[in-house]
Amino acid sequence: MSLLHTLEVDLGERAYPIQIGTGLLGDADLIGPHLHGASALVVSNSTVAPLYLDALEQSLVARDIRHDRVILDDGEAHKTLAAVETIVDALLERRHDRRTTVIALGGGVIGDIAGFAASVYQRGVNYIQLPTTLLSQVDSSVGGKTGVNHPRGKNMIGAFYQPQCVIADIATLDTLPDRELSAGLAEVIKYGLIRDADFFAWLETHIAGLVARDPALLAEAVLVSCRTKARVVEFDERESGLRAILNLGHTFGHAIETLMGYGNWLHGEAVAAGMVMAIDLSIREGLIDEAVRERSVALLEQAGLPTAPPAAIGVDQYLDVMAVDKKAIDGAIRLVLLRALGDAFVSTDYDPANLHQTLTTN
Amino acid sequence: MSLLHTLEVDLGERAYPIQIGTGLLGDADLIGPHLHGASALVVSNSTVAPLYLDALEQSLVARDIRHDRVILDDGEAHKTLAAVETIVDALLERRHDRRTTVIALGGGVIGDIAGFAASVYQRGVNYIQLPTTLLSQVDSSVGGKTGVNHPRGKNMIGAFYQPQCVIADIATLDTLPDRELSAGLAEVIKYGLIRDADFFAWLETHIAGLVARDPALLAEAVLVSCRTKARVVEFDERESGLRAILNLGHTFGHAIETLMGYGNWLHGEAVAAGMVMAIDLSIREGLIDEAVRERSVALLEQAGLPTAPPAAIGVDQYLDVMAVDKKAIDGAIRLVLLRALGDAFVSTDYDPANLHQTLTTN
Numbered sequence: 183m184s185l186l187h188t189l190e191v192d193l194g195e196r197a198y199p200i201q202i203g204t205g206l207l208g209d210a211d212l213i214g215p216h217l218h219g220a221s222a223l224v225v226s227n228s229t230v231a232p233l234y235l236d237a238l239e240q241s242l243v244a245r246d247i248r249h250d251r252v253i254l255d256d257g258e259a260h261k262t263l264a265a266v267e268t269i270v271d272a273l274l275e276r277r278h279d280r281r282t283t284v285i286a287l288g289g290g291v292i293g294d295i296a297g298f299a300a301s302v303y304q305r306g307v308n309y310i311q312l313p314t315t316l317l318s319q320v321d322s323s324v325g326g327k328t329g330v331n332h333p334r335g336k337n338m339i340g341a342f343y344q345p346q347c348v349i350a351d352i353a354t355l356d357t358l359p360d361r362e363l364s365a366g367l368a369e370v371i372k373y374g375l376i377r378d379a380d381f382f383a384w385l386e387t388h389i390a391g392l393v394a395r396d397p398a399l400l401a402e403a404v405l406v407s408c409r410t411k412a413r414v415v416e417f418d419e420r421e422s423g424l425r426a427i428l429n430l431g432h433t434f435g436h437a438i439e440t441l442m443g444y445g446n447w448l449h450g451e452a453v454a455a456g457m458v459m460a461i462d463l464s465i466r467e468g469l470i471d472e473a474v475r476e477r478s479v480a481l482l483e484q485a486g487l488p489t490a491p492p493a494a495i496g497v498d499q500y501l502d503v504m505a506v507d508k509k510a511i512d513g514a515i516r517l518v519l520l521r522a523l524g525d526a527f528v529s530t531d532y533d534p535a536n537l538h539q540t541l542t543t544n
Numbered sequence: 545m546s547l548l549h550t551l552e553v554d555l556g557e558r559a560y561p562i563q564i565g566t567g568l569l570g571d572a573d574l575i576g577p578h579l580h581g582a583s584a585l586v587v588s589n590s591t592v593a594p595l596y597l598d599a600l601e602q603s604l605v606a607r608d609i610r611h612d613r614v615i616l617d618d619g620e621a622h623k624t625l626a627a628v629e630t631i632v633d634a635l636l637e638r639r640h641d642r643r644t645t646v647i648a649l650g651g652g653v654i655g656d657i658a659g660f661a662a663s664v665y666q667r668g669v670n671y672i673q674l675p676t677t678l679l680s681q682v683d684s685s686v687g688g689k690t691g692v693n694h695p696r697g698k699n700m701i702g703a704f705y706q707p708q709c710v711i712a713d714i715a716t717l718d719t720l721p722d723r724e725l726s727a728g729l730a731e732v733i734k735y736g737l738i739r740d741a742d743f744f745a746w747l748e749t750h751i752a753g754l755v756a757r758d759p760a761l762l763a764e765a766v767l768v769s770c771r772t773k774a775r776v777v778e779f780d781e782r783e784s785g786l787r788a789i790l791n792l793g794h795t796f797g798h799a800i801e802t803l804m805g806y807g808n809w810l811h812g813e814a815v816a817a818g819m820v821m822a823i824d825l826s827i828r829e830g831l832i833d834e835a836v837r838e839r840s841v842a843l844l845e846q847a848g849l850p851t852a853p854p855a856a857i858g859v860d861q862y863l864d865v866m867a868v869d870k871k872a873i874d875g876a877i878r879l880v881l882l883r884a885l886g887d888a889f890v891s892t893d894y895d896p897a898n899l900h901q902t903l904t905t906n
Binding site for chain 1: 608629632633636637663664665666667668689691694696697699700701704838857
């Protein structure tokens, strides 16, 4: 066991630490101080539970915490209100009081469901996140977005709710499929693009080691990604302004995911292609030059990611889906653009003809 | 139309006004400034909508707000997660974006459901409360408690969520059944008992006028009740301490409601009997004298309320239900007691034999 980094997310009375290292799941001293009641409920899925639930439950036993578990089916298709009801049912059936803790052990889907369930159970109980994918370690660990999907749209039902703590155990990435590791790297690269040119250069240097799952490099990448996201979220917790830059590539990406059918493109893969589209539009707007595209495409390719959307999607399809995206305000499509590598901003003030070109060409 | 009082609930960035008067529902200038987007969804029930929906919708039309409606069946039995889903479905079907406003037109049940739906739709949209019962005007208007019931317990799923504004139209109380008016007066009397001996004395003077629905007296009672609750909630928004005194009589009351079957006793009726039980226990603990009981029983009786629980309930039944009440912490039953008329506090430090006596005698 080795704790490598601790990062404090500073949200006033909702502040919490992110602890990053290897072999942390079995460390009772790490999770212990964040368990306030006598009980806990672990939420996991059928893929992750067989690998890591034992280690976690041993640390709960060591702290004398009565614990129950809900094991959901794996996959975005199960991120529904019905899953939240299953968790609430279990909490009530086992008489968990308002001092209980809900512990999410899994990727972003588990974190989103369990966090939302924790936010609504008795109007809010403690919540601890143990993300076991690179995507969830760098993305869902910070920001407090929880929620579930509705047949008419992703993440349409949810809450902003902060955990007591996040423990990112890099060792859990050893069992992650290659494609999911790459999908996580898409979000890591995003932090370089939107806020941190130095980090982008660091990624260019170390991308081979990251793909080879060097634990120290991965821990560093998780730390910098979480720190960047934390600084943005601290500034704008409820997403009224700056926070929207975290969505670089996401409006395009969501459209790709929707139009290709959920599950055919991983979220990170769609975001990778979407980021190249955002860069393309930024170039057409005269904001940045070709070099940004070349470096971005090269890095994404080395990370094992797509750099263009599927050819099958037409302009009208894109526009139709993008217009109902949650990020639309009274009809206008807000997009994140770059004014330099490491400097993103939100705009509705772009030439629609350029957007049309981007959607046609890519 | 006549606006009589405005009270600011001071919760920092979540501050909002409560506007109290007669004939306010049709006043477009009152609701207008709190509608931020281009659309709104009115949530009401089949009893209230025929009486007041027209006036409200006229004021929305006057402000050029596109509006939809969800009319739920009347009653606590419909305060379920399914009702929340109905509202979310309607919002998505009509493509309401995150700048929409959910407007609750009805009593506490409608406010609790609509507020919770507003809190989870796209992780939170604007919410306006138009309470049409005395209970909801003095109780649900302040505090931000929203939520729905679960077969295993009341209000087990919900959120703390503040409205943009509350408009309490006293004229809507004209159509309230006598029994519901009395149930609302139980909560009004509670504010006197827990924090304000002068207000209690004012109620003793004016109880006949209140029962006769004098609008100026009712508006004054709503103002003082909301102000008292606001001061308590401002001090302790998330119910970690002081706020619990608002539950005077409620732990006993919930037990009565549960054991008698929901709907047989109104919430306010059960609270009235529960407050007398809390006073009884406070007397047994040597905290207050008989005079408090005599005045309270007299006032509650004049308000048309019960002052003793049903004889059919046994001590073991009470204890079993009270132990799983949401207000239990790691097993101990927290109760609100009086150390004087107008001075309540929360205690687990009472003699169990006295509690036993209270449950036996009453």
